[in-house]
Amino acid sequence: MYENRSLEYSNELLSRIAPEDRVLIVTHDNPDPDALASAYALSYLIEMARGVKTIIACGGVVGRRENRILIDKIEIHVEQVDLLEMADFDHVCMVDAQPGTGNSSMASERDFNVIIDHHPIRNDAPAANIIYDVRPEYGACATILFEYLQAQNIRLSTRLATAMFYAIRSETQDLGREWVAPDRHAYLELLSLSNNRILFDIAQAKVPRSYFASFDKALQSARTYNDILVFNLFDIDHSDIVAEMADFLLRTEGVGLVLGLGYIGNEEVLSLRTDREDIFAGRVVRRLLEGLGTAGGHGMIAGGQIKGISDTREAQEELERKLISRLLDIFEYQDVEEQALL
Numbered sequence: 378m379y380e381n382r383s384l385e386y387s388n389e390l391l392s393r394i395a396p397e398d399r400v401l402i403v404t405h406d407n408p409d410p411d412a413l414a415s416a417y418a419l420s421y422l423i424e425m426a427r428g429v430k431t432i433i434a435c436g437g438v439v440g441r442r443e444n445r446i447l448i449d450k451i452e453i454h455v456e457q458v459d460l461l462e463m464a465d466f467d468h469v470c471m472v473d474a475q476p477g478t479g480n481s482s483m484a485s486e487r488d489f490n491v492i493i494d495h496h497p498i499r500n501d502a503p504a505a506n507i508i509y510d511v512r513p514e515y516g517a518c519a520t521i522l523f524e525y526l527q528a529q530n531i532r533l534s535t536r537l538a539t540a541m542f543y544a545i546r547s548e549t550q551d552l553g554r555e556w557v558a559p560d561r562h563a564y565l566e567l568l569s570l571s572n573n574r575i576l577f578d579i580a581q582a583k584v585p586r587s588y589f590a591s592f593d594k595a596l597q598s599a600r601t602y603n604d605i606l607v608f609n610l611f612d613i614d615h616s617d618i619v620a621e622m623a624d625f626l627l628r629t630e631g632v633g634l635v636l637g638l639g640y641i642g643n644e645e646v647l648s649l650r651t652d653r654e655d656i657f658a659g660r661v662v663r664r665l666l667e668g669l670g671t672a673g674g675h676g677m678i679a680g681g682q683i684k685g686i687s688d689t690r691e692a693q694e695e696l697e698r699k700l701i702s703r704l705l706d707i708f709e710y711q712d713v714e715e716q717a718l719l
C-alpha cells in the first residue's frame with residue numbers, strides 16, 4: 378500500500394541517476410532518528426535500484442545517546458557536510474528538512490536536486506526541475522521513503538527496517554502524535570521486519586550522569602503560567618536535550634504547552650511542545666521568534682534557534698525574560714501569576 382505519487386516520484390528520481398553519478402544525501406543538523414533513517418533509506422533505494430553508492434552527510438552532532446547507538450548498530454555512515462565540496466556531486470538530495478528553515482548547514486536551494494520532507498511547505502516556491510515531495514500531513518519522513526521502497530519492490534534489510542521502524546516510533550511517540558494512516562501502515566509492516574534486540578539496545582541505552590543533571594536543571598528552572606510551562610537548561614552540550622526535556626515536562630498535569638530553552642555555541646535553542654488541539658506549535662514558535670531567529674515545526678512539535686547570543690548568564694536570562702513576555706502576549710496571559718513547578 379502506497380500513494381501513487383510515491384511511484385511517480387521514485388521513478389523520476391531513479392531515472393535521473395546514471396551509473397557513474399555521484400549522489401549526496403543531506404539532512405538537518407543534529408539529526409534525529411527520522412532524519413537518519415530517511416537518509417539511510419534513500420541511500421539504500423538508490424544503491425539497490427541503480428547500483429550507485431551514495432554519501433550521507435549533515436552538520437552538527439548526534440547528541441542523544443539512543444541515536445548514537447542507532448547509528449552504530451545499523452552502521453549508518455554519516456559525514457560532516459562542511460567537509461564536502463558540493464560541486465563534486467551530480468545530485469544533492471535533502472531529506473527530513475527543507476532549505477531556508479535555519480536547521481541545516483546547507484543553506485541555498487540552488488544546491489538541491491531532490492527534496493523529500495514532511496515539514497510544512499515553505500512559502501518560497503521550489504526551484505524549477507527539482508524533485509520536490511513534501512507531505513506535511515505525514516508523521517514521519519521515513520514513511521515517505523518506506524513507500525518509495527515499496528513502490529520499487531525493494532526488499533528491506535533487517536537493519537534498514539529496524540532503523541525506519543525506530544524512526545516512526547520515536548517521531549510519532551508510538552503513533553501517539555502527528556500520524557496518518559500511511560505511518561501506521563509502515564509502522565506495522567516494519568515492526569515485523571525489525572530486529573527486537575537492536576530496538577531494545579537503543580531504547581535501554583546507558584546514559585552518562587550528565588543526562589540526569591539535565592533533568593535536575595529542567596525541573597529546578599521550570600515555571601508555569603496557567604497551562605504554559607517554561608524551563609531553561611542554559612549551557613548544554615547537545616541541542617537534542619532541550620526537546621527531550623520538553624517532551625518529558627509536557628506530561629505535567631494542567632500543562633498544555635511547554636517551551637524549553639538551552640544555549641550552545643553562541644546560539645539559543647528553543648523547543649516547543651503542545652498537546653492542545655487549538656494550537657499549531659509551528660505557528661506559535663514563528664511568532665515567538667519573529668525578527669529574532671529561525672523557526673519551524675508541525676502542529677504539536679516545533680523548534681527554533683537564535684544566533685549570536687553572548688555566552689554570559691545575564692544575556693541568556695535577559696533573552697529568557699523577553700521570550701516569556703512574548704509568549705504570554707501571544708496567549709494574552711500577561712496578568713497570569715508565575716509559579717515554580719516544584
Ligand SMILES: [Mn+2]
Pocket residue numbers: 411412473495516517518548
Ligand atoms: Mn522528521
